[in-house]
Amino acid sequence: MTASPSLVDLRGITKTFLGVAANDDIDFDVRAGEVHALLGENGAGKSTLMNVLCGLYRPDRGQIFLSGQETAFRTPRDAIAAGIGMVHQHFMLIPVQTVWENMILGQDGFGFVLSKKAICRRIGELADQYGLHVDPEVPVWQLSVGEQQRVAILRMLFSEAKVLILDEPTAVLTPQEARQLFATLRRMREEGHGVVFISHKLDEVAEISDRVTILRKGRKINTVRTSGVGPEELAEMMIGSRVVPAVNKRAAVTGETVFRAQELSVLNDKDLPALEGLSLELRRGEILGLAGVDGNGQTELCEALVGLRRLQSGRIFFNEREMTGASVRDFLGDDIRYIPADRRGTGLVPTMNLRENYVLRHYWREAFRKGPFMNWEAVAGQTGRVTERFDVVTPSLGVPVRMLSGGNLQKLMLARELDGNPRVVVAMQPTWGLDVGATAFVRERLLEAREKGAAVLLVSEDLEELLALSDRLAVIHKGRIMGLLEDPRRATEETLGLMMAGRPLTSPKEGD
Numbered sequence: 229m230t231a232s233p234s235l236v237d238l239r240g241i242t243k244t245f246l247g248v249a250a251n252d253d254i255d256f257d258v259r260a261g262e263v264h265a266l267l268g269e270n271g272a273g274k275s276t277l278m279n280v281l282c283g284l285y286r287p288d289r290g291q292i293f294l295s296g297q298e299t300a301f302r303t304p305r306d307a308i309a310a311g312i313g314m315v316h317q318h319f320m321l322i323p324v325q326t327v328w329e330n331m332i333l334g335q336d337g338f339g340f341v342l343s344k345k346a347i348c349r350r351i352g353e354l355a356d357q358y359g360l361h362v363d364p365e366v367p368v369w370q371l372s373v374g375e376q377q378r379v380a381i382l383r384m385l386f387s388e389a390k391v392l393i394l395d396e397p398t399a400v401l402t403p404q405e406a407r408q409l410f411a412t413l414r415r416m417r418e419e420g421h422g423v424v425f426i427s428h429k430l431d432e433v434a435e436i437s438d439r440v441t442i443l444r445k446g447r448k449i450n451t452v453r454t455s456g457v458g459p460e461e462l463a464e465m466m467i468g469s470r471v472v473p474a475v476n477k478r479a480a481v482t483g484e485t486v487f488r489a490q491e492l493s494v495l496n497d498k499d500l501p502a503l504e505g506l507s508l509e510l511r512r513g514e515i516l517g518l519a520g521v522d523g524n525g526q527t528e529l530c531e532a533l534v535g536l537r538r539l540q541s542g543r544i545f546f547n548e549r550e551m552t553g554a555s556v557r558d559f560l561g562d563d564i565r566y567i568p569a570d571r572r573g574t575g576l577v578p579t580m581n582l583r584e585n586y587v588l589r590h591y592w593r594e595a596f597r598k599g600p601f602m603n604w605e606a607v608a609g610q611t612g613r614v615t616e617r618f619d620v621v622t623p624s625l626g627v628p629v630r631m632l633s634g635g636n637l638q639k640l641m642l643a644r645e646l647d648g649n650p651r652v653v654v655a656m657q658p659t660w661g662l663d664v665g666a667t668a669f670v671r672e673r674l675l676e677a678r679e680k681g682a683a684v685l686l687v688s689e690d691l692e693e694l695l696a697l698s699d700r701l702a703v704i705h706k707g708r709i710m711g712l713l714e715d716p717r718r719a720t721e722e723t724l725g726l727m728m729a730g731r732p733l734t735s736p737k738e739g740d
């Protein structure tokens with residue numbers, strides 16, 4: 229590869245928040261026709277650096293050069309006008325508007341009025357060119373996460389960005405969707421775009437990038453040609469010489485059924501059947517894994533199990549007590565916990581601080597009461613203890629949680645939901661967006677909850693994770709259970725793959 233000129237060049241970027249340097253004197257450049265990976269652990273400063281590049285943050289120090297010319301962005305609009313587009317970790321789309329409306333909303337850099345017809349035509353062209361198909365007439369809230377990401381990418385291409393920044397784009401994708409995304413990124417590279425790909429997954433970085441820049445604790449460690457380094461070397465640059473503990477799973481001591489869902493039927497947000505007579509039992513002290521391709525009813529199932537989604541029919545029992553039709557507050561108390569896949573929407577309140585977010589789910593505890601009032605001192609003490617145990621990096625417990633990095637936000641929610649002595653844990657994609665160390669830690673915590681007797685439902689698309697953690701493993705397809713393996717260790721990827729594609733398990737004895 230001959231070095232093409234840099235499209236953008238960041239020099240000596242420093243950005244501090246409340247006295248902590250999120251970026252400390254960082255150099256970074258993007259060339260035409262390359263995928264440049266930005267690799268680092270949770271909180272390393274990746275999003276911050278790219279937020280500087282896309283005009284969302286102003287650096288305390290440092291310069292930005294565009295094709296050799298020094299420039300300054302006062303707002304994201306300036307950056308967009310200069311051809312820099314970013315798909316954020318949490319996409320910034322407007323859910324009630326349609327796909328085509330989202331192309332122009334909030335960008336208002338267009339000096340002329342585009343007709344709907346012209347916009348849809350352009351969407352169609354870009355979709356063909358980059359393999360990003362999506363119906364322009366549909367409101368964004370009806371799309372799956374993968375489709376929403378496509379819209380966010382289309383939006384960048386629509387605004388004619390030359391530099392395209394994707395912040396952990398694969399964290400929310402199924403393996404199949406990730407393949408499609410990589411094909412799109414390769415097309416962008418061929419078309420001469422400069423692509424920044426943020427990730428903490430070594431295999432992805434090795435597969436897709438031409439160069440990689442490694443950040444650790446706000447500092448740049450190095451920029452290297454990807455083909456010139458092996459995975460061990462990259463890992464070492466990313467985390468230092470620290471050793472990531474392997475997950476240690478002890479044999480299960482399963483007990484009686486504590487949670488039972490009987491013949492559940494529910495509708496999805498489009499009022500179409502999402503679950504059709506699905507039954508499920510969770511036993512004390514087990515992790516029941518649920519495998520399946522995203523969008524086969526997993527979210528609706530989890531929401532139904534914790535009282536967040538109305539049942540069309542069916543019944544739910546917790547310790548033989550009927551819960552059907554009970555309020556969310558009755559479901560989600562000290563005993564039943566829920567880790568949703570959508571951290572922002574349902575998990576945490578961005579504008580509230582860490583203490584408030586913690587106590588949202590524990591306010592009824594005696595220890596947090598002082599007569600009719602909250603005992604904020606006790607809340608602060610407990611929040612401090614759990615965030616420390618979960619290694620949540622934050623300037624203080626009093627800052628709004630929107631200031632946390634993606635991974636730390638996730639750790640905070642897990643800390644809150646796994647605190648205490650839950651009897652039932654419904655966890656969707658609990659390790660999304662976490663780096664290797666944090667992933668191992670969260671898996672340990674789920675195993676710990678199980679050892680303390682909790683019944684855990686683990687919904688994941690990561691087969692490796694499911695096989696490592698599950699005591700039993702079920703597969704969901706189109707709202708039905710295709711089969712239940714009593715001994716996942718004996719499952720082959722082929723059996724699982726067939727079940728995920730909709731073939732029921734033929735012999736119920738398999739895996740016994």
Ligand SMILES: Nc1ncnc2c1ncn2[C@@H]1O[C@H](COP(=O)(O)OP(=O)(O)OP(=O)(O)O)[C@@H](O)[C@H]1O
Pocket residue numbers: 245246249250268269270271272273274275276277317428621622623630631632633634635636661
């Ligand atoms: N708006 C903000 N206010 C205060 N602190 C912030 C803000 N944005 C980021 N930080 C802090 O800066 C540090 C780097 O955060 P950043 O989001 O850049 O990390 P990251 O590498 O993207 O991590 P992740 O993989 O978890 O998304 C973190 O410690 C974070 O708490």
Ligand SMILES: [Mg+2]
Pocket residue numbers: 274275276317395633634635
């Ligand atoms: Mg980030």
